[in-house]
Amino acid sequence: MSPPLRSRPSKNKPRLPDGVRIYAMTDIHGCAHLLRQMLRVIDADVARSRPRYAIEVYMGDYVDRGPDSRSTLDILINRSHRGNTVFLKGNHEEFLGNVLSNPSLLTEWLRVGGLYTLMSYGLAPSPSPDEKERHALVRELARAMPRQHLEFLSKLRLTFTCGDFFFVHAGVRPGVPLAEQHEADLLWIREEFLQSQQNFGKYIVHGHTPVRSPELLENRANIDTGAYATGNLTLMTIQGSSMLAV
Numbered sequence: 001m002s003p004p005l006r007s008r009p010s011k012n013k014p015r016l017p018d019g020v021r022i023y024a025m026t027d028i029h030g031c032a033h034l035l036r037q038m039l040r041v042i043d044a045d046v047a048r049s050r051p052r053y054a055i056e057v058y059m060g061d062y063v064d065r066g067p068d069s070r071s072t073l074d075i076l077i078n079r080s081h082r083g084n085t086v087f088l089k090g091n092h093e094e095f096l097g098n099v100l101s102n103p104s105l106l107t108e109w110l111r112v113g114g115l116y117t118l119m120s121y122g123l124a125p126s127p128s129p130d131e132k133e134r135h136a137l138v139r140e141l142a143r144a145m146p147r148q149h150l151e152f153l154s155k156l157r158l159t160f161t162c163g164d165f166f167f168v169h170a171g172v173r174p175g176v177p178l179a180e181q182h183e184a185d186l187l188w189i190r191e192e193f194l195q196s197q198q199n200f201g202k203y204i205v206h207g208h209t210p211v212r213s214p215e216l217l218e219n220r221a222n223i224d225t226g227a228y229a230t231g232n233l234t235l236m237t238i239q240g241s242s243m244l245a246v
Helices: 034-049 069-080 090-103 102-120 131-144 147-154 181-190
Strands: 020-025 053-057 086-087 161-162 165-168 203-206 221-224 236-237 240-244
Touching: 020 034, 034 069, 053 203, 069 086, 069 102, 069 147, 069 236, 090 102, 090 147, 090 181, 102 131
Parallel strands: 020 053, 053 086, 165 203, 203 221
Antiparallel strands: 020 236, 161 165, 236 240
């Protein structure tokens, strides 16, 4: 786990409404064991700090790359029953949905970590599946995925706003009002957003582009620390104008 990173000093720091405490995570990528650890951290912190309103925000990329996408979705669905959770969509959830409706995308999906998702549902493709096998694998995956998993994935949101904070998977396109952002940018954007120093109207909290340690900048925070590769799943806690990422 990285050492805690606190927000940089600023004259006009973004704030949450009084009494609200947000816990944010992103890019879990099938690392169910790390997710369980962070949920214990959240529960212990809530018991200690007793916020009036505790909200958990998960910012997408729950599947692929890591070893246990199936268990990750099980954990998140169980967590959703608490009623104080927000689940956003990541580009890997979009990719999975596209594969389920278009098996020709399977080979490309396998190259970006989809193989691990297939294996977590008990499927094992050949090294170079032909068209017939691709269609068969997608049919088997659709049958293997519990109905609750498919429903969960179909209901993911693109963004969440609370106070001065705007939560999204990848980022936003500079110069475009937040209410007019395109889904492709919210799920996939990188350099245009990452290089921008403009005020976006809200403080953007995102993932999608792995960094060695959390970045808490003047206009945005990136908390994707590459959990599947580094073993470090970052948890960001926000209350008032205080931001802490560990």
